[in-house]
Amino acid sequence: MLPNVFLMAAAVLAGAASSAYVVTVVDRPQPVVVSHVVRVLDAETVEVREGDRTTAVKLVNVAAPAADECLHAEARNLLTQLLPEGTQVTVTREGQFAALSTQDGMLVNAALIGEGLAVPTVNGIRFLDKAKEANNSAVEKQKGLHSPDVPCTLPGQVRAITEAAAVVEAQPLKGSRTELTVAADTAKTAIGLVDQLAKPGGLTWDAVAPVDQTVLLAKVTKVVPTLYRKEAELRNVVKGLK
Structure with a gap:
């Protein structure tokens, strides 16, 4: 069952009107x-x-x-x-x-x-x-x-997910058992990252403007079906190998 990344994106849109900054009263x-x-x-x-x-x-x-x-x-x-x-x-x-x-x-x-x-x-x-x-x-x-090169940032997690989707999509179903298993595991790991993004919060999210969060989540939404489909296909092929 696909995670509801659409709800996740909607939640970001709902908060887009508000700033990530917290306002408190201060003395002189x-x-x-x-x-x-x-x-x-x-x-x-x-x-x-x-x-x-x-x-x-x-x-x-x-x-x-x-x-x-x-x-x-x-x-x-x-x-x-x-x-x-x-x-x-x-x-x-x-x-x-x-x-x-x-x-x-x-x-x-x-x-x-x-x-x-x-x-x-x-x-x-x-x-x-x-x-x-x-x-x-x-x-x-x-x-x-703000760097996509840092794995734990929001841009970094989104990059890891989209790059994983590209890798598994390019994997032929006629590869070796090892190749197919590695590709399937890659898809599974990326799906795990998607699940983590379904629980937004913390400084990694606060660092990204709401409009940019929406753009990043749209990229994730686009590749999620590929990850699930390819993992299932790859696992089935591996099962049939002797």
């Missing part, structure tokens, strides 16, 4: 403080020393992958590279969040987003435009969460 920006990095706590949180005390700073306008999400390790590693221990940073607070700038003028929040290892979130307004500009650049350059 607090005074700027010069601090030193103690350590990176996760992909969007940094511990800094301000005078004689340390505090955890959560980056404003930054939604980075959680520990169990695609590209979490890469995002955390980049943040660690940008902010090694002892780095002097300017902390500009906005409500419960903050922007971190290095002494050479780099806005760390935007740098992380610009590499496609985080997406903008609207929990502050002062640095939001820079976050969006960085995200537009990452999308255009297909970096990180």
Whole structure:
């Protein structure tokens, strides 16, 4: 039975009118403080020393992958590279969040987003435009969460499915048992990826604009019948081989 990818696409269309950004109320920006990095706590949180005390700073306008999400390790590693221990940073607070700038003028929040290892979130307004500009650049350059070359991203999963469909469609039914079995297994693996896409959510989806999600899912919808048909045909041929 085919998965209802049409319902999946409809769900994306239903959400197309809304932004992936989450809006929260923030306080007025607090005074700027010069601090030193103690350590990176996760992909969007940094511990800094301000005078004689340390505090955890959560980056404003930054939604980075959680520990169990695609590209979490890469995002955390980049943040660690940008902010090694002892780095002097300017902390500009906005409500419960903050922007971190290095002494050479780099806005760390935007740098992380610009590499496609985080997406903008609207929990502050002062640095939001820079976050969006960085995200537009990452999308255009297909970096990180926007890259079809990264298997765990949404574009990467869709590419894997469509390429698998092309491979199994090209497989003749007169091949060897090994060739036919490998092709059938390839189709089965791709079908498993389709099933995963039937449960949209998380940062891999938030990173892709609703209209682009619709385009990607249309590609999947087109090849799903091929995957099911070819797997069944290949399995039947293998069964008949002696």
